[in-house]
Amino acid sequence: MNELTSGIVSSAVWDLIKKGTSVTKDFLKNKLSNWILDDKSLDKICKYINNTPDVYLKSEGLLKEYINIDEEIQKTLEFAKYIKPTVSQNIGVVNGNVFGNIEGDVINNYNNSQKPKETNNSTFYLTDRFNEYCPIQIVKSYDVTRDICNIENESNGPVIKAKITMPEKVKQLPGCQFAMILLSFTPFINLENYYDENYNLEFSLDTSQSIKLVQFQIKNVQQSQFIDFPLENKHHIIPLAKMSSRDSWKEIKEICFTVFxxxxxxxxxxxYIKISGLRLTK
Structure with missing residues (x-):
């Protein structure tokens, strides 16, 4: 991750912004400690974020879109210089656990929000963190407003229900137009342990007759889309190891069900789309 992007900035400040608190230069500097930015640039970014219109304060995704609008801010982010972190760490082996002493890049050095989530040998529902205050949203490329998905508890677990609107005039617009169900994770989730313990991604997909395919996408914190394939109506059980490499699963930022x-x-x-029991299982 060598580039400072609007996604990284919005993720860094969102917890503060959603509480109605202004972003300060010192706060931003601390949050973006892996990038070199002069005080003038930090002040410019802070001022821009603190003047965000209310319409863009409904979600982290909208805030990111607002940051993307301003060309001067984008140029400022482009000139930020990335600092590769280095640390010293003790390593060794005691009862299968690693301890001792190495210097340089540390692959498994995490802060609290980055630690691999423990599996506890149990099922993990990916909808658990979402509620009316942190909703699953419907994002439309052709509309800045976002709809909220309903989550209902049924016999086979939490169920996501969404109405997808795709006006005929949208199909005539240039570019790649879409509507998608967005599960956005702040902070990101690290699923390396689930990969190591051979977990599967499991869910059922049901759609109305008008929806023939749904594109399934997973993105990391750099907005790199490492999972991207079409789904049909059925019950899906897919091994994480079959979908992507172990390293891909350490920074999961977004899970999307997209209709183009x-x-x-x-x-x-x-x-209409219904996603039942979206979970990680053995």
């Missing part, structure tokens, strides 16, 4: 403005995905202006 294309007849291969949706044949009407309105459709």
């Amino acid at each position: 403005a294309d007849d291969r995905y949706i044949t009407d202006e309105i459709g």
Whole structure:
């Protein structure tokens, strides 16, 4: 991660912004300690974020979009110089645990928010952290407003229900238009332990007749999309190891179920998606 992006900045300040607290230069400097930014640049970013219109303060994703709007801010981020962190760490081996002493880059050095989530040999529902104050949202490329997905508890676990709207005029717009169900994780989640213990991603997908395909996507904190494939209506059980490498699972930022403005995905202006029991299982 050598570039300072709007996604990194929005993630760094979102917890403060959603409480209605202003971002200070010292706070931002501490949060972006892996990048070199002069005081003038930090002041510019702080001022811009603190003047964010209310319409962009509904979610971290919208805040990121607002940061993307300003060309001067983007240029400021582009000139930020990345500092590769180095540490000293004791390592050795006692009862299978590693201890001792090495210097340089540390692969498994995490702060509290980055530690691999413990599996406890149990099922992990990926919807657990979402509620009315931290909702699962429907993001539309053609509309700045976002709808909220309903989460209901049924016999097979939490169920995400979403109405997808795709006006015919949107299909005529240039570029790649879409509507997607977005699960955004702040802070990101580290699923390396689930990979190591051979867990599967499991869920059932049901859609209305108008929705033929749903694109399944997973992104890391750099907004790099390392999972991207179409889904059909059925019960899915997919090993994490089959989808991607171990290193991919350490910084999960977004899980998306996307419908593109294309007849291969949706044949009407309105459709419905139901995702049941989205979880990690053995």
